[in-house]
Amino acid sequence: MNTDKGAPDLNKAAGAASLNDAHGGGDRTLGEIIRDTRNLSAEQVEKILAHQRAKHLRFGEAAIALGYVSADDVLAALAQQFNYPYATPERRNLSPELVALNQPFSVQAEAFRGVRSQVVMRTAEEGQVRHAIAVISPSRGDGRSFVAANLAVVLAQLGGRTLLVDADLRGPRQHSIFGLDAATGLSRILVGRAGGQVIQQIAGVPNLYVLPAGAPPPNPLELIERPAFALLLREMASKFDHVVVDTSAAEYGADAAVTAARCGNTLMVARNGRSRLDALQALAQSLSGSAARVVGVITNDH
Secondary structure (H helix, E strand, O other): EEEEOOOOHHHHHHHHHHHHHHOOOOOOOOOHHHHHHHHOOOOHHHHHHHHHHOOOOOHHHHHHHHOOOOOOHHHHHHHHHHHEEEEEEEEHHOOOOOHHHOOOOOOOHHHHHHHHHHHHHHHHHHOOOOOOOEEEEOOOOOOOHHHHHHHHHHHHHHOOOOOEEEEOOOOOOOHHHHHHOOOHHHHHHHHOOOOOOOOOOOOOOOOEEEEOOOOOOOOHHHHHHHHHHHHHHHHHHHHOOEEEEEOOOHHHHHHHHHHHHHHHHEEEEEEOOOOOHHOOOOOOOHHOOOOOEEEEEEOOOO
């Protein structure tokens, strides 16, 4: 599945979404939420209502037309009304790769929701819902971390507790994507030196947690191969509804194949116009005979 279909039109998305502003899933209407969050005066509300009646619009559309709110304000209000995680403008600047959180009504986000549906259905076929899923690819720059991060976001948006584990001990990126402290994490757990809380909850996404990789060790493959990693994954799978594991590029060694075998489920990522078929075949071959089951392949343009 392709995860980059072009830039979304945020204004268009907000305008379309605001057509559903009557009541939705919350106790307050969209109009009430917009009024309170934007501190609209009674006079402004009356003008919006008058414009709404005259032009046969919804409250959000009328407020945008009069310039009292932005399309982003309407999207944020919708997210609040339906209890749907949506990043603030400040967060979007800090974490631009999190398209499923930053632009939940975009084509890219919809593509990730499609990936989520396929992953959930295919893992459920064998009763492996509680197993972890490793995101692997042949080469650096294929987009593994981008895919793993956004897959974790859309899984968390379903409502289940979701853990994203950065098991790329050679070139970790999840701490950077989510703006987390990288001082401690998986590497220190695997050598028995973790202190304090290493799993970090993501602000604004109640069900999403991230375990950063921590400091890159000199022996990443040995740490991944230790029984402690398999035991840790098993424990995490028992405590979370979904566990997504980012990995090192296969070109650096056997880390990805070992991690995939420990997880039980595998999602392969290929870079459109860049990944070589023989490299993908070699990666798939490295999984043969192991416990890893390939549940899908994503072609990525990001």
